[in-house]
Amino acid sequence: MKSAVPPTRAEFHEAISSRSDRWYAACLKITRNQDLAEDAVQEALLSAWNKRHQFQHTARLETWIHRIAVNAALQQLRKNRPGIFESLETDVPDETDTPERAQHEQDLSNELSAAFRVLSEVERVCFVLKHLEQWRLKEISDELDIKIDTVKQAIFRAVKKLRVQMQGLQGEPQ
């Protein structure tokens, strides 16, 4: 039922309690940094709260916040890595092993997330937005402010690398 009643604080608290794990996971996959992911979720919540009167009840509150959180994660990434989406040529996978990175990898203890290590930032972000978040190519292009062909190429490269990587992981002895 469509209603003009904005979501209540209780509904926000309920959404946090029931769905913040998914928002956090999406933000963590984009930023690969716990602090940035936490900040992204916090910003998303405040933004959603401030804009709650614009919330359309045709969507679910948690889905609406999820989308805002993903956008906030992208902003966090831009803020901390200026120019990150500007050039594919300089976009190389960061395979430096640091304690922080090791911790992140532990947090992302899933074959797919581990396989993300072979992806560059742009490839990872484009793949996450397309494959996991199911954004349209045009949306990704607009949000990252890069050409749609660049988005396509990033996704193609990501898919190729991940297929190779996943086949490698599946072939490894237990």
Added chain:
Amino acid sequence: MNDDTLTLYYYNDGLSESERQRVANALATDASVAKRYQALCRDLEGLVDADIGAPPADMVQRWHEGLDRAAGIETQAAPRPAVHSWSFMLGVAVTAALAVGVGIGVIISGSEQTVVPVMEELIVSSPEARGSSAFIRGLQVHLRESEQGLSTLPANTESDRALLILNIIEQNRMFERAAEQNDSESLARVLRAFELVLVRLAADDITPEEAEELRAKLLFEFNVVLTKLTRNTSDEQQSI
């Protein structure tokens, strides 16, 4: 036809209608393309969402607190609770340790036999109860918003009144279920009693006088419970 085109076909994005038709024809007529597409689909479907663990409980707590601050609610100065779980229901599960002693006085509204609960005692007696702050805070928010809604009730149209009361009932049921699941039967009983009054308040055949009487009683009861909960969260172990 390369895998890139097949990838776009899989995502149903980035191909024109004629390009999609061309791929569809190739899949129907060329066994090698069909085989490659099947392999691609299998691989892409295998790239499932990562099972990232839950965010730490203190992080979730910060999100709750941030929201409260944004909403202009004065949060209690109590130390950050040692929440043992992040999810609402699991958070609520901690309240299994919450000993809630509720004495329910019953006021029988003479002609309508409507039961209005009076919470006489609510005691948080367990250290683990600190982990229930998310639940208690949520309940406080529910009661405050219900109070606010009920205060504006007379000025609303009939349909707005019904919608408002239904929203309150829905929220009330959520907290009632949470209380039930955690063996806080006495608290669940109070919330159930609220619902009875709310349902009556939403009825078509209620007279303005009865509605006003029930509304006033509910406002009083909500306020009593809120006062006790607020006092309780600021002074653990204190019987209220």
